[in-house]
Amino acid sequence: MIKDKSIFIKNIYYMLAYAYQSLQQENYKDIATEKFDNVHNLLAAILAKGVALQLKQGLYREYVNHQDNLMLLRGKINIHGSIKNKIMRKQLLTCDYDLLSENNLLNQIIKTTIVLLIRLANVKEKYKNELRKELLFFNNVDTLEAKSIKWFNLTFQRNNRNYQLLVGICQLIIEGLLLTTESGVYRLQSWIDEQRMCHLYEKFILEYYKKHYPVLSVKAAQIPWGLDDGVSYMLPKMQSDITLRKGNTVLIIDAKYYSHTMQTNFSKRSLISHNLYQIFTYVKNYSYSFGEYENKVSGMLLYAKTDEEIQPDNVYQMHGNQISVKTLDLNKDFSEIKQQLARIAESHFALSKTH
DSSP states (O other): OOSOHHHHHHHHHHHHHHHSGGGGSGGGHHHHTSOOSSHHHHHHHHHHHHHHHHHHHOOOOEEEEEEEEESSOOSEEOHHHHHHHHHTTOOOEEEEEEEEESOSHHHHHHHHHHHHHHHOTTSOHHHHHHHHHHHGGGTTOOOOOGGGOOGGGOOOOGGGTTHHHHHHHHHHHHHHHEEEOTTSOEEEOSSOOHHHHHHHHHHHHHHHHHHHOTTSEEEOOEEOOOOSSOOOTTOOOEEOSEEEEETTEEEEEEEEOOSOSEEEETTEEEEOHHHHHHHHHHHHHHHHTTTTSOOEEEEEEEEEOOSOSOOOOEEEEETTEEEEEEEEOTTSOHHHHHHHHHHHHHHHHTOOSOO
């Protein structure tokens, strides 16, 4: 799909930098100037740099529950265990208590990812050496079974906010890149899978417009159903990828990252039907939410450009609304990608070219 892989890998860094704002800090700028021959080395470099920065502040610690047989009371008495000790004529109390520990889920995820990267042949030795040095600081931290991590259980607050980038990179590595061979040995796929790349692609576009177009309201907005009687029981949520709004002018963008942007039926190529149905539904229901007020709601399917011979570039007027299908070429210098995104916003909202 990508003709010049080195350009695309560098753009993955920029996409990550928008998706995770902390990557735009001064501390990570040397990574932006480095050349990478595969995505794995890029992610290993980011993780190594991020962990090094975190180690300067100290590993995040949280209270973890412990149970021990002790001579003196600590925390709360465990009645069942203490009775058992009494029966066995042990002069000990079974106590349940909390201990501030580095051996928590966030650090376990980071250590597990570091161990996996060190074992992989296609990660350069320079990054492995950095990660090996950092691994020494995780002696008191357990490793996990990578595929058993429940990412949806993770929570971040003020004390561990710095971990969002680190854990996000770990998730991209573990969920998006890991496969297991029949012998149970981990290996990396040659590229990030479509699902993970699509999520990054969506997040990048959303955060790009948030940063560079403060004049617009930029959200991943839920769209209400245009119901006549208000009954919404069992209706699915309509969740947009990116919604740009200025007053009553709205552009709903559905970001799509596929290896193929068209469908083929009996040798005839056409737009992917369910994508078109979805964006049309979003547009009509959003427009309905304005009621009697005049509005201009448009929709866009924004595909990541592939190397297919035919690329979608169409604008349709459908029942009073504009639906367009465009491509974003991620295999260009990032300055050109910014220009492509600028043209989309500026043409729809009649903005001056200041970005």
